[in-house]
Amino acid sequence: xxxxxxxxxxxxxxxxxxxxxxxxxxxxxxxxxxxxxxxxxxxxxxxxxxxxxxxxxxxxxxxxxxxxxxxxxxxxxxxxxxxxxxxxxxxxxxxxxxxxxxxxxxxxxxxxxxxxxxxxxxxxxxxxxxxxxxxxxxxxxxxxxxxxxxxxxxxxxxxxxxxxxxxxxxxxxxxxxxxxxxxxxxxxxxxxxxxxxxxxxxxxxxxxxxxxxxxxxxxxxxxxxxxxxxxxxxxxxxxxxxxxxxxxxxxxxxxxxxxxxxxxxxxxxxxxxxxxxxxxxxxxxxxxxxxxxxxxxxxxxxxxxxxxxxxxxxxxxxxxxxxxxxxxxxxxxxxxxxxxxxxxxxxxxxxxxxxxxxxxxxxxxxxxxxxxxxxxxxxxxxxxxxxxxxxxxxxxxxxxxxxxxxxxxxxxxxxxxxxxxxxxx
Numbered sequence: 001x002x003x004x005x006x007x008x009x010x011x012x013x014x015x016x017x018x019x020x021x022x023x024x025x026x027x028x029x030x031x032x033x034x035x036x037x038x039x040x041x042x043x044x045x046x047x048x049x050x051x052x053x054x055x056x057x058x059x060x061x062x063x064x065x066x067x068x069x070x071x072x073x074x075x076x077x078x079x080x081x082x083x084x085x086x087x088x089x090x091x092x093x094x095x096x097x098x099x100x101x102x103x104x105x106x107x108x109x110x111x112x113x114x115x116x117x118x119x120x121x122x123x124x125x126x127x128x129x130x131x132x133x134x135x136x137x138x139x140x141x142x143x144x145x146x147x148x149x150x151x152x153x154x155x156x157x158x159x160x161x162x163x164x165x166x167x168x169x170x171x172x173x174x175x176x177x178x179x180x181x182x183x184x185x186x187x188x189x190x191x192x193x194x195x196x197x198x199x200x201x202x203x204x205x206x207x208x209x210x211x212x213x214x215x216x217x218x219x220x221x222x223x224x225x226x227x228x229x230x231x232x233x234x235x236x237x238x239x240x241x242x243x244x245x246x247x248x249x250x251x252x253x254x255x256x257x258x259x260x261x262x263x264x265x266x267x268x269x270x271x272x273x274x275x276x277x278x279x280x281x282x283x284x285x286x287x288x289x290x291x292x293x294x295x296x297x298x299x300x301x302x303x304x305x306x307x308x309x310x311x312x313x314x315x316x317x318x319x320x321x322x323x324x325x326x327x328x329x330x331x332x333x334x335x336x337x338x339x340x341x342x343x344x345x346x347x348x349x350x351x352x353x354x355x356x357x358x359x360x361x362x363x364x365x366x367x368x369x370x371x372x373x374x375x376x377x378x379x380x381x382x383x384x385x386x387x388x389x390x391x392x393x394x395x396x397x398x399x400x401x402x403x404x405x406x407x408x409x410x411x412x413x414x415x416x417x418x419x420x421x422x423x424x425x
Contacts, residue, residue: 001104001365007031007038017110020117022327027107034103041096048089055082105214109361111326112298112335122325123338129309130318132401136344139403142396143276145345146172148407149425154276164281166392171424176284178418179391180259183286183311187388191307193257193288198237200261201228206240209366211332211358221263234260234287235385240366246378247291247370253300254291257388259284277392278350288355288388291368297357297382298335305337305355308388312352314414317341317397320349334359339389341397350393355386399424 006014015031018024058079065072116122133139146152151172157165168176187193207213207229212220221230231237238256247254262285288307292300305321312319322338329336333356340349360380363369369378402410408425416422 020326037096037100044089044093051086108331109334115335116325118325119327124323125320126323127321132318132342133344136347139345141345142399145399182418187257193255196258198258202236210236210239210362219265230263232264233262234258238289242368243366249372252293256289259286277396283392285390286388288386290384291381294382301357304386308353308386311389316412332358332361343397343400345400352389352393353387358383
């Protein structure tokens, strides 16, 4: 959420941010309405202060008349009338304030200056690592290869839950567990993250704090009787660990990670790739979350992204890092790097992590602050997160990229201690 002072004092800056996202035509009328409501709120406050001063004067005059033994009936009646006017002005001010606050929840974050303008066609590849296999046409797609090995059971996943739900079996289940353990050990032991085991359901305040609500409620699985939501990512519960809290400067930067299942209805994804593991409604992921000072958050984004990339390098999977253009950057993010691995049989780059800095956008919604020094006024932290990593597409790429001529899959050396063998067949 934006500081309301942007509407009051820097509306042009806010408009420019929406223009760079390609959203000005859509959100311009909302900004116009917000500007009008803010003017109305200011006018109500000015009039309210004048009426309060007038009531105070009448109250003083009533006291003087009573002290002098004079009739104060007319002044008392005038004071009551002024009280009614003040009540109406207060309601007008509060309604305008509530409407502006509601509008602020609908506005996405402002992209950082280095983020390219435009839509996804302007995404920029800023790093590559490894060499994608060139023989993709001769490889078996991951869904057929995994089904042939008996490690992936899509028909039974659909039977017990519906399309978009997956059952891993035997060595497939072991592969999932191995990957998660490897990633968690790497991030806690080598990268210094504190692990958190978090709930898979959160309340409305938590979903609002990280920006999923109110705008994206249709994409979420909701438990209506409890008003709880199945989490789309561990970003939500981990970021909200410190909701409504004040951290000390010495606590920053703070790094938390955690495993979670992730649940997404993806109501707007009709027509996109759905074959195999490319797009599912439930998947497993290790999430990285960092809390930083405003001065260090940009540097922290680079660090977080390199830490996510380390997993791909250990898995010996060629990847590329994309700097997303403003129009392709997520609602809450100010800048995002996407990490994509190549699936040679599918012939596509697959996103496996989005590493983002949110500036103070989430922290304002979740009220996460820090105290720069003892006795100083608290400031909002900057939050960051990224997948470290998301499994379905990692497994797809691993099966295809490390596929051997006999149909087996070689297990990367770093994963072998967890998986217990060098070959998946």
